[in-house]
Amino acid sequence: MSDHRVPPSDPAGSVDDTPTWRAEAAEVRRFWGRLGLPGLVDVHTHFMPERVLHKVWEYFDTQGPLIGGVAWPIAYRAAEAERAAVLRQFGVRAFTSMLYPHKPGMARWLNAWAADFAARTPDCLHTATLYPEPGVETYVREAVEAGARVFKAHVQVGAYDPADELLRPAWGLLAQAGIPVVIHCGSGPAPGKHTGPEPIARMLERSPTLRLVIAHLGMPEYEDFLDLAERFEEVRLDTTMAFTDFAERLMPFPRRALPRLAALGDRVLLGSDFPNIPYPYLDQLHALERLGLGDDWLRAVCHDNAARLFGL
Known part of the structure; x- marks a missing residue:
């Protein structure tokens, strides 16, 4: 369990942000300050090459089929440095650069970008990704040796079976x-060919740890x-978008x-999907609070579980 200390009042980092983000930052900091936490750890935030991220935003803007045709305005559409500074103002002491390929030949290039981003962004957990393709074990090993601390896999976008034999060594x-x-x-917001619990169960039966x-x-x-998390002790879940009014409607x-x-x-970790969310960051925190599972649960989910997992 980490040492819970009330944080200083001045937000970390600076940005020429909008009044809305400044006001929200104060509310976010009040949330975790009340819990006696040193900040938040968010395991599901997206940073990727700008042209790739803009393509992702364009997909949301046009309500592409993988988001179920739902209106999805991007709440934190800003330049990379500004987005990182907003997270720091929120008091997110560690975050990730969740990025993912949708076809062969992308993962190694994305991993090189992510390694550079982590090197110039010390509060970002060095993130890497993978895809079922020849050579995947080699570049996954390279990423691990380069210091990757977390990987991202996207079964829905990548349209691959996570139990694919090509991925087994990785x-x-x-x-x-x-x-x-x-x-x-999971099969939300729209199902894919290989989404759902069954492929994950097959994958975990081969790699239970x-x-x-x-x-x-x-x-x-x-x-x-939840069944799989109860069955396999190393399985965890992140809260990304869950319980928010937006997700509860769907x-x-x-x-x-x-x-x-x-x-x-x-084994539950805070995730947000920042910046690609259609509502304020604070909504995720309030949604977790409304569950009524208690302050100890909130402290564990919003900070301590991830801090322990990543040795923060």
């Missing part, structure tokens, strides 16, 4: 290294992924499963 390598993998594998972090709590198959979390979520309180 999963084994990551399991042996103890490096967590944040994986979007892999530190898999199920993004979005596996929405909408929440209970199926993919509500079954209230009967809240006791199970409470029981897994040491």
Whole structure:
């Protein structure tokens, strides 16, 4: 358990931000300050090459099929440095650069960019990614040796089976290294060919010690992924978008499963999807608070679990 200290009042970092973001930053800091935390750890934030990120934003703007045709205005559409500074103003003491390929030949290039971003952004956990293709074990090993601390896999966008034989050596390598993998594998906001719990179950049966972090709590198959977390002790879940008013309208979390979520309180991690969210960052925090699972649960989810996982 980390040493909970009330933080200084001045936000870390500076940015010529809008009054809305300044006001929100004060509210976010009040949230974690009340809990006696030194800040937040957000395991699901997106930083990627600007032209790639702009393509992602364009996809959201046009309500592409993978987001279910839902209106999705980007709340934090800003330049890279400004986005990082906003997270610092919020008091996010560690975050990630979740990035992912949608076709072969992209992952190694993205990993090189992410290594450079981590080198110039000390509060970003060095992130890497992978894709089922020849050579995947080699570049995953290279990323691990270069200091990668977390991997991102996106089954929906990549349209691949996570239990693909090409990935088996890479999963084994990551399991042996103890490096967590944040994986979007649930069928929300729109199902993919290989989304859902069954491919993940097959993958975990082969690599049961892999530190898999199920993004979005596996929405909408929440209970199926809770099953996997209860079955495999290294499986964790991140809260990304879950319980917010936006997500509840589309993919509500079954209230009967809240006791199970409470029981897994040491394996639930804060995630937000910043900057690609259609509502204020604060909504995620208030949504977790409204669950009524208690301050100890909030402290664990918003900071301590990830701090322990990443040795912060």
